[in-house]
Amino acid sequence: MNTSVTIAGVTWKNPVTVASGTFGSGAEYSELLDLNQLGAVTTKGVASVPWQGNPTPRIAETASGMLNAVGLQNPGIDLFIKRDIPFLNQYDTKKIVNICGRSEADYVEVVERLREEPVDMLEINVSCPNVKEGGIAFGQDPKALYAITKAVKAAAKQPVIMKLSPNVTDITEMAKAAEDAGADAISLINTLTGMKIDVHKRAFVLANRTGGLSGPAIKPVAVRMVYQAAHAVRIPVIGMGGIVTGEDAIEFIMAGAAAVSIGTATFRDPMASIKVVQEIEAYMERYGIEDINELRGCV
Amino acid sequence: MSTTRIRATVIHQEPIGTGIYSMQVSAPEIARAAKAGQFVNLYSQDASRMLPRPISLCEIDRDAGTLRLVYRKAGKGTEEFSKLRAENPIDMMGPLGNGFTLRPGKAILIGGGIGIPPMLQLAKELSEQSADEVQLILGYRDEVFLDEDCSRYGTVYYASEDGAHGVRGTVLDALREYKITGDTVYACGPTPMLRAIQTYALEQGLEAQLSLEERMACGVGACLACVCESRETDGHTNVKNKRICKDGPVFDAREVEL
Numbered sequence: 001m002n003t004s005v006t007i008a009g010v011t012w013k014n015p016v017t018v019a020s021g022t023f024g025s026g027a028e029y030s031e032l033l034d035l036n037q038l039g040a041v042t043t044k045g046v047a048s049v050p051w052q053g054n055p056t057p058r059i060a061e062t063a064s065g066m067l068n069a070v071g072l073q074n075p076g077i078d079l080f081i082k083r084d085i086p087f088l089n090q091y092d093t094k095k096i097v098n099i100c101g102r103s104e105a106d107y108v109e110v111v112e113r114l115r116e117e118p119v120d121m122l123e124i125n126v127s128c129p130n131v132k133e134g135g136i137a138f139g140q141d142p143k144a145l146y147a148i149t150k151a152v153k154a155a156a157k158q159p160v161i162m163k164l165s166p167n168v169t170d171i172t173e174m175a176k177a178a179e180d181a182g183a184d185a186i187s188l189i190n191t192l193t194g195m196k197i198d199v200h201k202r203a204f205v206l207a208n209r210t211g212g213l214s215g216p217a218i219k220p221v222a223v224r225m226v227y228q229a230a231h232a233v234r235i236p237v238i239g240m241g242g243i244v245t246g247e248d249a250i251e252f253i254m255a256g257a258a259a260v261s262i263g264t265a266t267f268r269d270p271m272a273s274i275k276v277v278q279e280i281e282a283y284m285e286r287y288g289i290e291d292i293n294e295l296r297g298c299v
Numbered sequence: 300m301s302t303t304r305i306r307a308t309v310i311h312q313e314p315i316g317t318g319i320y321s322m323q324v325s326a327p328e329i330a331r332a333a334k335a336g337q338f339v340n341l342y343s344q345d346a347s348r349m350l351p352r353p354i355s356l357c358e359i360d361r362d363a364g365t366l367r368l369v370y371r372k373a374g375k376g377t378e379e380f381s382k383l384r385a386e387n388p389i390d391m392m393g394p395l396g397n398g399f400t401l402r403p404g405k406a407i408l409i410g411g412g413i414g415i416p417p418m419l420q421l422a423k424e425l426s427e428q429s430a431d432e433v434q435l436i437l438g439y440r441d442e443v444f445l446d447e448d449c450s451r452y453g454t455v456y457y458a459s460e461d462g463a464h465g466v467r468g469t470v471l472d473a474l475r476e477y478k479i480t481g482d483t484v485y486a487c488g489p490t491p492m493l494r495a496i497q498t499y500a501l502e503q504g505l506e507a508q509l510s511l512e513e514r515m516a517c518g519v520g521a522c523l524a525c526v527c528e529s530r531e532t533d534g535h536t537n538v539k540n541k542r543i544c545k546d547g548p549v550f551d552a553r554e555v556e557l
Contacts, residue, residue: 024521028545031302032519044523050537057514059524061376064347066516073523075537215349244346267516268342268349270304270392 001284002291003277005039005258007236008159008184010120012039012094012259015292016249016277019240019263020045020098020123020163021070025084026091032270037277040094042261043084045125047100048109050076055207060196065215065242066264067194069208072100072128077113085117094120096161100128104148108155115157122158124148127165127190128212139165139190142177149181159184161238164229166218167193171225172232179233187238187261188229189222215264216242223255230256230297244272246279256297302519303328304392309383310365316444318372319413320381321357327364329393334359335401335421336487336510336549339366339393340518343376351392352376353515353544355487357416357445358423369416369445395518396548399508401429404482408453409470409496411438411488415445417510421485422452434479438470438488471495484552486510494557507552513543520545528556 003014017040018026025043026035035041053073060067074080080097088095097119101107111122126139126148138148145162153160162178164171166189178186191212196205222241230237239257243249244265252260265272280292289295307326315321329339333356340351358367372381383389399421406425410418415437426433433453437446440460449455457465458473466473470492473479486496487510500507513525526540530553533541541547541555 022517022522024523028517028519028521032304044521052538052540053523053526056524056526058526059350059514059516059522061348061350064349066349068516068522068524070523073526073536073538073540075535079537216347264349267351267522268346270517270519 001281001289002293003281003284005293007238007258008121010094010159014039014277014280015253015259016273016280017042017096017238017259017261018266018273019261020125022263022266025080025087027084027087029266029270033274035091035093037274038093039259040096040120041088041091042096042123043088043098044074045072045098045100045128046074046077046080046110047072048077048106050074050079057205057207060205060211062194062196062213062215063217065213065217066267067196067206067211067213068191069206069211071208074100077110081113081117085119089118096121096123098123098125098163100125104151107148107152111152111155119158121161122152122156123161123163123187124152125163125190127163136165136167139174140168142173145174146177146181149178149183153182161185161187163190164188165190166221166225166241171229175229175233179235183235185236185238186229186233187240189218189225189241192218192221214242216244218242219248223251226252226257227255243276244268246276246283249276249280250283250295253292253295254297254299258296301332302393302395304390305329306388307391309385309387309389311385312381312383315369316442319444320370320372322368322370322380322383324366324368324389324391325364326366326391326393329391330359330361330364330366333366333394334398335424336398336417337394337396338548339368339391340395341380342390343379345379348376350516351518352380353395353518355417356394357419359420371413392518396544397546399485399510399549401425402483402506403429403431405432405480406430406434407474407479407481407484408433408435409438409474409484409486409488410435411470411492412440414486414488414492414510417487418485419445419448422449426452432481434481436470436473436479438473438492439464469495471499482506483508490557497552497557500552508549509552509555510548511543511550511555512548515544518544530554530556
């Protein structure tokens with residue numbers, strides 16, 4: 001049985017990674033699960049300098065999901081290179097570094113710093129709904145997305161994955177803009193902008209007022225957008241949004257995803273990503289699938 | 300000390316106040332590794348609830364492999380837990396967080412409301428291991444709970460909003476009224492209470508260990524949901540934020556901004 005997939009020339013042992021921001025840089029979870037069993041680890045967004053993030057409360061539970069407005073708190077690229085990359089290098093898994101920035105120069109600076117580092121892929125976050133500048137501002141306008149992709153590609157040594165926002169009118173327009181600018185892959189969906197109000201306190205639950213909705217509640221939206229994007233571009237798509245089980249992952253793969261990310265499910269069960277790997281294998285066994293790639297886009 | 304996620308078994312559960320439940324569970328792997336001030340994550344059986352509920356450890360019996368959890372029914376998640384009976388399974392992960400550091404000398408333990416439960420295990424450990432004297436100041440809105448349990452390990456003083464129990468007012472009003480002195484303050488409770496204790500401890504030059512609370516997701520320091528502001532740049536986060544679930548929940552009063 002073959003579960004390996006090749007995305008922009010990088011071969012993962014299986015099509016499962018963890019969604020940026022839900023897994024830190026893997027150190028905290030390494031005590032609970034074997035990182036070697038993941039196709040790739042995608043690290044929390046890192047910027048050129050440390051970011052403080054938003055005030056608390058930063059999260060709220062919602063029906064079959066959660067809102068977060070962490071605001072991309074991160075230690076900055078210097079400490080990340082010194083501490084987190086060597087940590088991940090102990091493991092036999094692909095390393096995808098997620099990058100955030102407030103300006104084009106910010107993104108390019110981090111991309112350049114990573115040129116000589118042992119990382120396999122870069123994921124560019126142009127879709128965070130929780131920061132005022134940068135983030136989603138680059139991901140809601142096809143022209144801005146094209147420009148940032150072009151700039152990042154010109155500076156990058158590793159393959160570039162552009163992480164897209166679902167908070168757009170037409171996802172195919174964004175997917176095409178990324179492809180046209182030279183992106184090696186796209187990943188989607190980031191969170192959907194949401195809000196929760198405490199009716200007893202007559203107040204917003206999140207300090208940031210709005211936050212990004214994730215979890216099983218958004219899965220049908222994510223599957224639809226992955227399907228649309230995968231049929232609009234030739235570059236590989238990494239699908240995510242509410243995946244909890246192996247069958248959820250198979251749904252994304254059938255919609256056209258080459259690989260999948262597990263995010264919020266890890267909060268409910270730290271082993272969720274590993275279980276998804278095992279359940280994908282069980283599905284393949286059940287239906288006599290020799291190669292996971294046979295299932296991609298089969299619907 | 301290692302963190303594990305296990306399926307524990309409920310031994311016994313009973314209400315000990317209005318909306319306050321005491322649940323005893325068999326969780327040998329967690330009990331063996333746990334200490335006062337740490338917490339566990341409890342997981343709902345309802346898959347639509349994605350986030351764990353962090354609950355402090357009220358009592359730890361390492362030999363019997365059991366934990367006592369005392370919590371307030373605050374929403375649908377804790378309502379589900381409150382209905383569990385003997386033999387029912389409950390998924391949990393722990394022990395989580397750093398816990399209190401036991402100091403010698405005279406101890407002042409201050410618990411406010413649902414911040415009282417961790418003080419019981421702490422009083423037990425202090426009285427058995429390090430402290431010369433254990434004094435507890437327990438603050439209630441009205442109804443009291445866990446005060447008799449606490450009195451097994453130290454002298455209990457009361458503060459209540461309605462004045463029905465001890466001093467009418469705050470835990471600090473009680474501290475002043477009863478002229479309670481000591482070497483180390485250990486506190487858990489609502490943020491305004493902790494802020495007042497922090498100010499008092501800094502003024503008096505007392506060491507104070509404060510157990511903080513914030514909405515959490517992962518519980519292991521990965522998601523950065525539950526941070527508090529720190530005085531100095533934190534070595535891990537590289538900003539003036541500390542992770543309550545991982546670096547805390549117990550912090551020295553001198554290191555955090557409340």
